[in-house]
Amino acid sequence: MKINEYGVFDVKTDRRVAGESEEEIYQILNLPFIPPELREDRGEIKAAQENKLPQLIEYSQIKGDLHLHTKWSDGAHTIRQMAEEAKKMGYKYIAITDHSQSLKFAGGLTEERLREQIEEIRKLNQELDDFTVLSGIEVDIKSDGSLDFSDEILSKLDVVIAAIHSGFKQESKIITERLVGAMQNRFVSIIAHPTGRLIGYRESYQVD
Structure with missing residues (x-):
């Protein structure tokens, strides 16, 4: 797969497989949804993989x-x-x-x-x-x-x-x-x- 600003694409067919929503992108990557507030390149992807993302205030x-x-x-x-x-x-x-x-x-x-x-x-x-x-x-x-x-x-x-x-x-x-x-x-x-x-x-x- 490849990811750019237009979505997630199958490398072989160049068909877009996700991109209608952020949730869809995380789903196809087998990751829990990461809220924008946590996207700081400070280990949040690893934390998501381990199901250890902090709970944000609602x-x-x-x-x-x-x-x-x-x-x-x-x-x-x-x-x-x-x-x-x-x-x-x-x-x-x-x-x-x-x-x-x-x-x-x-x-x-x-x-x-x-x-x-x-x-x-x-x-x-x-x-x-x-x-x-x-x-x-x-x-x-x-x-x-x-x-x-x-x-x-x-x-x-x-x-x-x-x-x-x-x-x-x-x-x-x-x-x-x-x-x-x-x-x-x-x-x-x-x-x-x-x-x-x-x-x-x-x-x-x-x-x-």
Whole structure:
């Protein structure tokens, strides 16, 4: 057999014997289906042959989303709409993490607006049954390494996501120090898009 982008072919007759679906290709190769997430040339074929592929998390196992933007910044829906839709999806919680004030082009929240949002979330949680909306922010890691908000306001949030949105061309040492500094902040929970890469649009920044 030979395999190319068009399918699996019989070498003698050049007839395609599989290729309508990925599952069909694995079947004719006598292999269990290997999910795309595991196709990294790191021993997954041998693991499949030995029936030792790891079990991936299913959508039904996901109970919440900790990085969501709303109409408060550059999102398209209200906090209530996001919560209602998340409940329909079977989620138990979401975190509202709009952009912080440095990202003016994305409608980043000032400290005053963030405090208003925290209060809106508090009131909404009083109305919701068996569902929790966590207050949060996607706080900018500025070019000098400082965070866009003080620890005083960050301490009032349930979830703090830190992310780099500027200074992408800084040298590796500086970029790395910015990320490490954010991780060392006791109020930071998550680092968002840690490479800065946008496929087909922007290469990764140089981080060690």
